[in-house]
Amino acid sequence: MSVMPTNTGATAPAPARPGTPAAGATPSALAALRRLKPFVRPALPRLVAGMLSALGASLAALAIPRVLQRLVDGPLAASTRTHDTTALWAAIAAVLALGLAEAGLILVRRNLVMLPGTRVEADMRMALFRHLQDLPIAFHDRWAGGQLLSRSMSDLGLLRRWLVFGLLQLVVSCATVVVGVTLLVTTTGWLGLVYLAGAIPVTVITYRFSRRYRVIARRSQDQSGDLATTVEESVHGIRVLKAFGRGRDALASFTGQAERLRTTELAKARAQASVNVALTLIPELTLAACLVLGTLQAHHGTITIGALTAFFATAAVINGPVVDLGMTLSMTLNARTAVDRYFDVLTTTNPLTDPDHPTEPGQPRGHVRLRDVTFRYDDATTPVLHHVDLDLPAGTTTALVGLTGSGKSTLAMLIPRLYDVTGGTVEIDGTDVRHLRRADVRRTVAVAFEDPTLFSATVRENVLLGVDDTLPDTTKNERLTEALDVAQAHFATRLPHGVETRIGEEGLSLSGGQRQRLALARAIAAHPHVLVLDDPLSALDVTTEEAVTTRLRQTLTHTTTLVIAHRPSTVALADRVAVLQDGRITAVGTHSQLLAADPHYRYVISSLEDDAARHGVGTLPEPDLGPGLAGEAETDLHDDEATGARL
Numbered sequence: 326m327s328v329m330p331t332n333t334g335a336t337a338p339a340p341a342r343p344g345t346p347a348a349g350a351t352p353s354a355l356a357a358l359r360r361l362k363p364f365v366r367p368a369l370p371r372l373v374a375g376m377l378s379a380l381g382a383s384l385a386a387l388a389i390p391r392v393l394q395r396l397v398d399g400p401l402a403a404s405t406r407t408h409d410t411t412a413l414w415a416a417i418a419a420v421l422a423l424g425l426a427e428a429g430l431i432l433v434r435r436n437l438v439m440l441p442g443t444r445v446e447a448d449m450r451m452a453l454f455r456h457l458q459d460l461p462i463a464f465h466d467r468w469a470g471g472q473l474l475s476r477s478m479s480d481l482g483l484l485r486r487w488l489v490f491g492l493l494q495l496v497v498s499c500a501t502v503v504v505g506v507t508l509l510v511t512t513t514g515w516l517g518l519v520y521l522a523g524a525i526p527v528t529v530i531t532y533r534f535s536r537r538y539r540v541i542a543r544r545s546q547d548q549s550g551d552l553a554t555t556v557e558e559s560v561h562g563i564r565v566l567k568a569f570g571r572g573r574d575a576l577a578s579f580t581g582q583a584e585r586l587r588t589t590e591l592a593k594a595r596a597q598a599s600v601n602v603a604l605t606l607i608p609e610l611t612l613a614a615c616l617v618l619g620t621l622q623a624h625h626g627t628i629t630i631g632a633l634t635a636f637f638a639t640a641a642v643i644n645g646p647v648v649d650l651g652m653t654l655s656m657t658l659n660a661r662t663a664v665d666r667y668f669d670v671l672t673t674t675n676p677l678t679d680p681d682h683p684t685e686p687g688q689p690r691g692h693v694r695l696r697d698v699t700f701r702y703d704d705a706t707t708p709v710l711h712h713v714d715l716d717l718p719a720g721t722t723t724a725l726v727g728l729t730g731s732g733k734s735t736l737a738m739l740i741p742r743l744y745d746v747t748g749g750t751v752e753i754d755g756t757d758v759r760h761l762r763r764a765d766v767r768r769t770v771a772v773a774f775e776d777p778t779l780f781s782a783t784v785r786e787n788v789l790l791g792v793d794d795t796l797p798d799t800t801k802n803e804r805l806t807e808a809l810d811v812a813q814a815h816f817a818t819r820l821p822h823g824v825e826t827r828i829g830e831e832g833l834s835l836s837g838g839q840r841q842r843l844a845l846a847r848a849i850a851a852h853p854h855v856l857v858l859d860d861p862l863s864a865l866d867v868t869t870e871e872a873v874t875t876r877l878r879q880t881l882t883h884t885t886t887l888v889i890a891h892r893p894s895t896v897a898l899a900d901r902v903a904v905l906q907d908g909r910i911t912a913v914g915t916h917s918q919l920l921a922a923d924p925h926y927r928y929v930i931s932s933l934e935d936d937a938a939r940h941g942v943g944t945l946p947e948p949d950l951g952p953g954l955a956g957e958a959e960t961d962l963h964d965d966e967a968t969g970a971r972l
């Protein structure tokens with residue numbers, strides 16, 4: 326059994342992932358180039374100067390055969406009679422000067438294009454990262470991390486190499502071939518036309534190659550992205566794979582993907598090799614035909630020996646770019662695929678944007694209201710939340726309780742507008758969150774998730790992530806100390822460098838409970854008016870949880886808090902409890918009221934208690950249910966169990 330994802334892109338042309346056009350649907354090469362304009366424009370002067378240097382170098386190379394022709398037909402022929410070598414030395418000096426000019430111009434070209442190439446790459450990378458930060462969670466739900474990684478790293482690397490080398494090579498090669506062939510045709514007539522005839526098969530072959538190679542290049546770059554995703558997921562989930570002894574499966578799956586990529590790379594190399602053979606053979610065969618014709622012409626005196634020498638010297642200069650055309654073309658097609666893949670992401674529009682005319686937030690109080698809220702995930706057919714009405718008065722703490730999959734986390738994510746509702750409204754202090762700037766909403770609402778993400782940064786930087794940068798250091802320090810204290814994260818001060826200790830990638834060097842407490846501290850340090858806690862204490866032991874709960878209760882007096890409770894003891898934080906059942910709020914009240922009146926709540930709490938008892942973590946003290954109610958709860962539990970609705 327394979328535990329690793331199998332990516333369809335490995336065997337077929339680019340799969341039509343959401344937001345990923347298939348290879349055939351990509352824009353024309355010219356349109357693809359036009360998309361680069363905003364990034365390339367600042368670098369254009371240097372790129373053009375580099376291109377002119379390269380053209381100059383190429384013209385110098387093409388001028389050498391002309392000098393040779395004059396040398397052979399003039400001074401060289403004369404010197405055999407007069408023994409005067411002055412003109413010979415002058416011609417040698419001219420060839421040397423042209424050779425030096427060519428080398429110098431190549432050096433200038435390299436220096437000119439290196440800087441703008443790296444600039445364009447860096448700018449495009451930053452633009453992509455900025456866009457990824459801006460795109461909503463719904464986008465990130467759909468896109469695999471490895472695909473985004475390969476687009477921002479290897480694709481942009483390909484593009485840079487093409488800009489600093491491939492593009493110039495392409496332009497210079499075309500110019501060299503056009504100027505060279507024109508020279509051949511105008512100076513040698515029929516001989517030049519025979520050489521030009523070689524262009525017909527070259528054009529047909531390169532056209533076919535381009536069509537074929539484009540598809541393979543897209544497949545290869547998509548497969549690299551899939552492979553990067555697999556590496557990322559398996560490194561991320563290395564503990565699970567090891568714990569379940571699934572290393573071999575992971576390796577087998579990875580090997581399969583790597584093999585498919587290898588097959589694609591081989592197909593690429595084969596396509597390139599066959600075009601290279603053709604592009605080497607055709608000019609050579611053409612030259613052989615020209616040699617026969619040229620020799621005959623020289624024999625009949627219709628062409629001078631100097632002109633024939635110049636013809637072959639010029640043809641040798643043209644042959645270089647023609648032979649390299651396969652490589653230049655494949656570089657261009659790889660870059661074009663990279664551009665397509667890059668813009669697949671960059672042109673993904675963000676439906677979750679700031680309004681054109683945002684409402685200016687007044688003095689925030691933290692009153693949250695969900696009115697008739699319905700929500701459906703993009704890729705789902707049915708809504709997760711149905712006509713949810715929930716009022717969270719300012720300064721109150723509400724626990725959200727429900728069976729697994731009932732939609733608690735989804736509801737919580739609507740408050741900071743991580744998703745937009747599909748129906749109804751989420752309001753903060755009477756204003757629809759969609760009418761506020763996202764920055765204003767996120768300044769008002771802080772979130773701590775069950776699965777805490779910590780960044781490769783110091784404890785201080787992680788905890789102060791949501792704190793206004795412009796605040797004075799003393800205020801920031803106070804916030805840090807208070808947040809660590811409330812979250813019972815005092816361990817942070819005992820780390821080797823205290824709060825300045827860098828914590829490993831995603832905080833992996835810390836325990837689950839320690840990471841959770843730092844994530845909680847981060848939410849508290851932001852001093853939000855609304856705090857959303859998605860089961861933030863699940864990894865804590867009973868004693869620590871109790872200490873955190875006590876401190877939170879003291880601190881949250883002025884904060885509107887919605888806490889998702891997976892453990893009965895977390896419910897103790899709340900003034901009141903809202904019950905979510907299959908995406909509907911079915912009851913709101915105090916813990917005791919609900920225990921007394923709501924069978925589903927009793928079932929949920931009893932399930933949570935079972936779960937907590939199994940894991941040896943906190944339960945709520947038994948409230949006075951009154952005669953008969955405890956038994957009722959038990960009956961309901963059995964009823965629910967009978968229907969299979971088990972937590």
Ligand SMILES: Nc1ncnc2c1ncn2[C@@H]1O[C@H](COP(=O)(O)OP(=O)(O)OP(=O)(O)O)[C@@H](O)[C@H]1O
Pocket residue numbers: 466702703704705709727728729730731732733734735736
């Ligand atoms: N990104 C997503 N795309 C599509 N469906 C999703 C997505 N996230 C969650 N769901 C679905 O929405 C439903 C509610 O999920 P949600 O995570 O909100 O439930 P929950 O009550 O928080 O569950 P739990 O207690 O297990 O955390 C589930 O059926 C889930 O499969």
